[in-house]
Amino acid sequence: MKYISEFRNNKYLDELSKLIHKVSKKKICIMEVCGSHTMAIHRFGIKSLLPSNIKLISGPGCPVCVTAIDYIDKAIALAEMKDVIITTFGDLIKVPGSYSSLEKAKARNADIRLVYSILESIDIAVLNPEKKVVFLAIGFETTAPATASGILKSEATGLKNFTILCSHKIMPPPMQAIIENGIKVDGFLAPGHVSVIMGTDMYRFIPEKFSKGIVVSGFEPVDIMQSIYMLVKQIEENKPKIEIQYSRVVKPEGNQKAREIVDMVFEPVDDSWRGLGIIPESGLNLKTNFAKFDAEKMFDIKIKKSKEPAGCICGDILKGLNRPSDCRLFGKVCNLENPVGACMVSSEGSCNIFYRYEGF
Amino acid sequence: MKDSEKIITLNHGSGGKISHDLISGLFLKYFNNKILNRLSDSAVIDSFEEKLSFTTDAFVVEPIFFPGGNIGKLAVCGTVNDLAVSGAVPKYLSASFIIEEGFSITDLEKIIKSIAEEASMAGVAIVTGDTKVVPKGKCDKIFISTSGIGFLKKEFENIGLATKVKTGDKLVVNGTLGDHAIAILASRESLKFETEILSDCSSLNHLIQKSLTVCPHITFMRDITRGGLTTIAVELASMIKKGIMLNEADIPVKEGVQAVCEIFGFDPLILANEGKVLMAVPPEYAGSVLENLRNDPLGQDAAIIGEFTDDHPGKVVLKTIAGGKRLVDMPAGVQLPRIC
Numbered sequence: 001m002k003y004i005s006e007f008r009n010n011k012y013l014d015e016l017s018k019l020i021h022k023v024s025k026k027k028i029c030i031m032e033v034c035g036s037h038t039m040a041i042h043r044f045g046i047k048s049l050l051p052s053n054i055k056l057i058s059g060p061g062c063p064v065c066v067t068a069i070d071y072i073d074k075a076i077a078l079a080e081m082k083d084v085i086i087t088t089f090g091d092l093i094k095v096p097g098s099y100s101s102l103e104k105a106k107a108r109n110a111d112i113r114l115v116y117s118i119l120e121s122i123d124i125a126v127l128n129p130e131k132k133v134v135f136l137a138i139g140f141e142t143t144a145p146a147t148a149s150g151i152l153k154s155e156a157t158g159l160k161n162f163t164i165l166c167s168h169k170i171m172p173p174p175m176q177a178i179i180e181n182g183i184k185v186d187g188f189l190a191p192g193h194v195s196v197i198m199g200t201d202m203y204r205f206i207p208e209k210f211s212k213g214i215v216v217s218g219f220e221p222v223d224i225m226q227s228i229y230m231l232v233k234q235i236e237e238n239k240p241k242i243e244i245q246y247s248r249v250v251k252p253e254g255n256q257k258a259r260e261i262v263d264m265v266f267e268p269v270d271d272s273w274r275g276l277g278i279i280p281e282s283g284l285n286l287k288t289n290f291a292k293f294d295a296e297k298m299f300d301i302k303i304k305k306s307k308e309p310a311g312c313i314c315g316d317i318l319k320g321l322n323r324p325s326d327c328r329l330f331g332k333v334c335n336l337e338n339p340v341g342a343c344m345v346s347s348e349g350s351c352n353i354f355y356r357y358e359g360f
Numbered sequence: 361m362k363d364s365e366k367i368i369t370l371n372h373g374s375g376g377k378i379s380h381d382l383i384s385g386l387f388l389k390y391f392n393n394k395i396l397n398r399l400s401d402s403a404v405i406d407s408f409e410e411k412l413s414f415t416t417d418a419f420v421v422e423p424i425f426f427p428g429g430n431i432g433k434l435a436v437c438g439t440v441n442d443l444a445v446s447g448a449v450p451k452y453l454s455a456s457f458i459i460e461e462g463f464s465i466t467d468l469e470k471i472i473k474s475i476a477e478e479a480s481m482a483g484v485a486i487v488t489g490d491t492k493v494v495p496k497g498k499c500d501k502i503f504i505s506t507s508g509i510g511f512l513k514k515e516f517e518n519i520g521l522a523t524k525v526k527t528g529d530k531l532v533v534n535g536t537l538g539d540h541a542i543a544i545l546a547s548r549e550s551l552k553f554e555t556e557i558l559s560d561c562s563s564l565n566h567l568i569q570k571s572l573t574v575c576p577h578i579t580f581m582r583d584i585t586r587g588g589l590t591t592i593a594v595e596l597a598s599m600i601k602k603g604i605m606l607n608e609a610d611i612p613v614k615e616g617v618q619a620v621c622e623i624f625g626f627d628p629l630i631l632a633n634e635g636k637v638l639m640a641v642p643p644e645y646a647g648s649v650l651e652n653l654r655n656d657p658l659g660q661d662a663a664i665i666g667e668f669t670d671d672h673p674g675k676v677v678l679k680t681i682a683g684g685k686r687l688v689d690m691p692a693g694v695q696l697p698r699i700c
Binding site: 004008010013014042043044045046047048049116221336347355356357358 | 618622624625680681682683686687689691
């Protein structure tokens, strides 16, 4: 299939594997920031194609996993209010909050519906004028433009019964936090889809301030192997820079129009990340002129003090400090059927991916 | 009143004359057979072989009409296939209907008609049934439950338990995976994409009987429904404590299905099917079983997709298209609600 079979071609993968083996000398650590990269690396067994001196570690790029636990608590509180319909991406529904999950709230009669886009959510609001529809807006720069366009559409059509519970986040601040926290990373595979929207300028601090390499990678096996090759060369030659492997969709300047609508609707705020804590200007909030679409302002949401599950090390896994198998809950009390931490829930979460694909 | 305006009311489930008229005017008209026509409280049937196979299934698919089938056709295929993969020749089906007040009688007739057509193609008779009407909102349009009886030779009685599987036996599927799930997904109003993918919903009993005739040594069969290939392979490996190695490059998946999977992040190996069977075949018979499958319209895309190993007992490993290897495990929870 066009754009798939070429990028899964065994011959190219073989050649890339040989090239990497040839140039790679140092013992290095590469962080794949994006959850979709983690997924592809395990799904296709990429690690078995690399020399043992290259260690791949997973970063904070799974939007479900990094969503703070009090966000889930608030979503559940909203779901339990009268006449509220919660609309959400599927992954979020199983994430345990401090005391319950959306899945359990749904089983107890809350009206919670799975959607694939904010536009579906808006359609539900139009069809149910007597209800209040809340969209759980999570994700990075990739999903923020879609949310922004949904907000602009709701504004233009004068939709009154629609709000979002916003927890959009942006990628560069946690990457900086990881380096500043002293986590050993020699180079980054940068998220491809985030870069489609934002371009590559925002990564300049990585080579310039911290002398680390960075390659924007696609998601197919050949993409990832080629990106690793480019990164290994940068590291071996000691020439850190920004390179784009995923050039068939990523341009250095990004998608101007998408960036404009994000700027029109959102403003940066300090935001809380699971495992990383509060990171300055790492989140997006609705600007005050769109406050009527902000569920936090339009509802009186009361929650009990949020608490992280005891023993769960999702935070350290998101920072790349630990692997899922280091967690004493992993595979025992925390599994796919009964996830304790968010990393076990999302199909892009490290624990979920390890649980499904490793261990034979 | 135009046909399209005729609807089911609570009176149709009252047990009185209106119920009677519905049964004789619709159900008997299409299901017509000697055993059913007696209209007694239970069907009285002849027995054929020394072993009898009995199964039941409930069908709640949404939407009820989908590309390649509808809830009625599905209700026959599902039960027929459960019998067929047990090595049985399906003979008799029961059908119970729970219908929501307000349901269109035209739609009901379409469903009944396709039940009758599919039953006739599969060579089974609907010999007993029931209809209930529930108030609006108490069920979603129509739910159907079918049970089935088939007869089998004693030599096939353990085919579902895989007791005769040996290391080196090949795993064979009769065609592309994931068609049903993607057809259903595409026909959901909320998802705005179009594909030409049809559900693979079909009765496999003739195909399976032919395979058993060609090769009575088939060591295992299971229809690949909810949970997909992955679930069955994992259940099978852990049941008989042997390893299974699947070869991703050999697993047939339609390009359109693959494309939707790439967009929505689904794994075709865990998607539901309604006309696919997984067989385990001793290596010396694999070629003839495959050829026989490929000569049938329901097996054109059949393929050998893997084999049993002594390595990693109880686990399923996939040799990926990229040349790596990874563990395959069962999906947890719901991928798509109400798919059958």
